[in-house]
Amino acid sequence: MARILVGTCGWTDRALMTSGWYPRGHRDTEGRLRYYAGRFPVVEADSPYYALPSPGTTRLWAERTPAGFRFDVKAHSLLTGHPTRPAALPADLRDRARDDGLLDEVWARYAEALEPLRRAGRLGTLLFQFPPSLAPGPRAEAFVRGCRERARDWPFAVEFRNPAWWRAGQERATTALLAGLDATAVAVDTAQGLPTSMPPVAPVTTTRLSVARFHGRSPHWGTGGKEDRFRHGYTERELAGWLPRVRELAARTDEVHLLFNNCCADAAARAAETMRGLLDVTVPRQAGHACHEPI
Secondary structure (H helix, E strand, O other), X not given: OOEEEEEEOOOOOHHHHOOOOOOOOOOOHHHHHHHHHOOOOEEEEOHHHHOOOOHHHHHHHHHOOOOOOEEEEEOOHHXXXXXXXXXXXXXXXXXXXXXXXXXXXXXXXXXXXXXXXHHOOOEEEEEEEEOOOOOOOHHHHHHHHHHHHHOXXXXXXXXEOOHHHHOOXXXXXXXXXXXXXXXXXXXXXXXXXXXXXXXXXXXXXXXXXEEEEXXXXXXXXXXXXXXXXXXXXXXXXXXXXXXXXXXXXXXXXXXXXXXXXXXXXXXXXXXXXHHHHHHOOOOOOOOOOOOOOOX
């Protein structure tokens, strides 16, 4: 049976920081991460999607977390084909042409920034979340293969935001594509019945790792602002419905990451705690990372 790690998609979300989830004495930069790592064994680092971190920053992430802790790190927006503002790039790259040469340079800096996590054994996977505009087809497959080639020596996970990749008739080809690339297919939980709803499939494409991201079940998924798209409080019954799929993933992979992205107030943290209880997962503890209750 795999090691099942439950956590949230980020630990510095503004809504979480103002929710009261972090107790007094643990609200500074270092205190937040140490407190989080005392409660959960995995987190998604989403800030590199918006701006490249420095190796010094990720070195501190490693130092402030216990052995066995995992960071799943989102790829920078330019690397995944999302619209990217010049301000999201390093200053010396903002006037460069948006071509393969720029992608290669951004990848090189991204990889350099994450090397401290890999050396410390803290890196779970890179997460390449592709935009809804990336629909199945030869050009899209070539783009995904190009991303994998840059990251050929790294753990690599793929989340598609276009539902067509996982619909009946395409699902088998998508699974084969990712398996051939040794890429983890990211399962997602969203509201169903919407044009942008992601099919609730959970394929296994590597034996190393499975990942599921829980985005909430807002009827505004795919539209509106962040508060509309991700506002949802998971019920125990909704999460229990995932248990058979999680057990199946765990039976076929070495490690399973369950990450909650319903990031309004502390809803993601509360859902992660509920899921952990349902799975009876024990969170690893280490001296200096004690669990403190909010006050």
